[in-house]
């Protein structure tokens with residue numbers, strides 16, 4: 001049997017282990033990317049490894065998240081990032097140059113290579129035929145040091161695309177349809193590989209929208225073949241020389257296959273508060289909205305903003321709607337400006353923001369109380385917009401623009417003939433906002449502001465671990481629940497003592513102070529605990545508060561890896577009913593934890609409050625056991641250096 005594309009690239013990069021169900025593999029990483037909200041930690045960790053220059057083919061540091069400088073903190077972080085990049089061989093994409101995933105797709109992604117990024121939407125580059133994986137900052141730091149990235153061999157899920165998209169239906173509708181079918185847990189442990197005759201009808205930015213939101217499936221990554229469409233896109237970026245044709249073998253095998261007919265899709269919408277809560281736009285048509293936000297790494301490419309501009313041209317948005325637009329990259333921004341489309345957007349009453357993540361991560365533009373907001377983004381978790389009781393819906397740019405125009409949720413098919421946007425054969429290429437690393441690293445002084453606090457480290461794991469259940473939460477808890485973001489908290493990303501006070505703030509504002517006064521303890525979660533963002537702060541800050549282990553029904557991949565990296569033991573219930581039995585406040589004791597890890601045995605947990613014992617499983621590889629016992633990956637790496 002032939003090989004699928006994902007397996008081919010994984011095999012080419014395999015440096016340890018062998019591919020097989022449940023087996024841990026180590027792959028070499030060609031490229032890394034970081035963004036500012038996770039990057040400060042990643043570079044502090046890289047510095048701690050005392051390696052002078054990155055050992056990857058290419059590493060890029062982007063500034064796109066913390067661009068609202070309402071105090072010195074973010075600006076200080078940017079200065080640190082710029083200087084540390086110059087010193088250690090990393091390219092630096094300046095604030096304003098765009099969202100990491102959009103810029104990386106335009107300027108750096110290479111078919112067939114591997115990319116590890118400290119952001120969960122790194123799989124965006126899968127639209128260009130890369131194996132691009134999101135991870136915690138520490139994993140990225142280790143990759144920059146030239147070490148492999150470890151993961152459990154993913155199952156390969158094929159999505160066979162047939163037919164072509166109808167008028168006013170776009171890539172966002174494809175991935176919303178996939179989410180509707182598979183749910184936010186449907187991709188856990190899998191790589192989603194798109195194949196079939198429908199692939200050729202999708203442009204690279206459309207493919208990237210689909211692979212981007214594969215993160216919302218919980219997938220390890222998603223990938224498209226590299227074909228003539230890919231070549232054309234690379235030519236438009238004056239990078240045709242990096243193109244190679246890549247595809248699965250004709251007779252390739254897959255673990256699972258789903259068939260999707262593109263021509264049967266209609267405009268879709270994800271309702272509050274989960275990206276998989278999908279229905280048709282028709283169903284909700286007529287609902288009044290307060291805000292429409294267009295942008296993010298999912299939907300802010302050139303063609304998308306041109307489409308929005310064409311829909312709004314010569315019109316004015318109604319008084320009940322605030323329309324905000326953030327172009328995905330400076331290249332997109334400049335191109336729509338030169339074409340005149342930007343003027344059309346401004347004239348329509350749109351509020352134009354800088355090219356950055358912006359409202360997607362709650363950096364400004366929070367909706368009003370109980371406000372209805374339609375966004376072209378990828379996540380609509382409670383509170384992420386900055387307004388806890390807001391109702392956030394996720395849609396395509398076409399639906400967003402039609403809705404902004406009418407002031408009520410609108411199926412764009414009601415607008416009549418679709419707008420046609422001619423493709424750009426060649427973009428104007430200007431990389432002056434991407435700074436190459438210094439030629440003389442010794443001359444560079446790394447600048448640290450007062451917000452950058454030293455990295456907290458954990459002691460090696462003890463054999464007897466005890467404490468109380470500090471919090472019990474339900475299924476699908478996101479890292480936005482665990483470690484909220486937004487304009488007020490994000491500036492503290494390089495200050496763990498300060499950011500720790502906000503852990504679980506939206507769920508239980510007493511959590512941090514209770515954890516501190518109890519000297520730490522445990523967390524209990526349901527299924528898919530820790531889904532969403534890659535922020536390692538969702539592990540690092542609880543570690544700082546003394547959390548020793550998390551019990552859950554199941555974990556999301558990146559968060560589980562982050563817990564291990566910071567020495568917190570992720571444990572799953574052997575009998576799922578124990579999740580129901582265990583209560584917040586129970587006093588627990590685990591004797592012989594280290595032994596259980598070494599012997600690869602199930603772990604006995606004594607619930608002193610209920611006077612009963614239950615079993616949990618760690619499922620850690622030998623390497624992961626050693627990391628946890630060392631008190632985290634940094635200690636482990638140092639011990640081995």
Ligand code: MIC
Nearest residue numbers: 037038119120121533534535
């Ligand atoms: C997100 O979309 O949630 C973020 C902000 O980009 C995160 C990274 C972070 O929290 O810094 C992600 O997706 O990994």
Ligand code: SF4
Nearest residue numbers: 121296297357360361
């Ligand atoms: Fe930025 Fe939003 Fe994309 Fe995260 S999902 S990288 S916050 S635009």
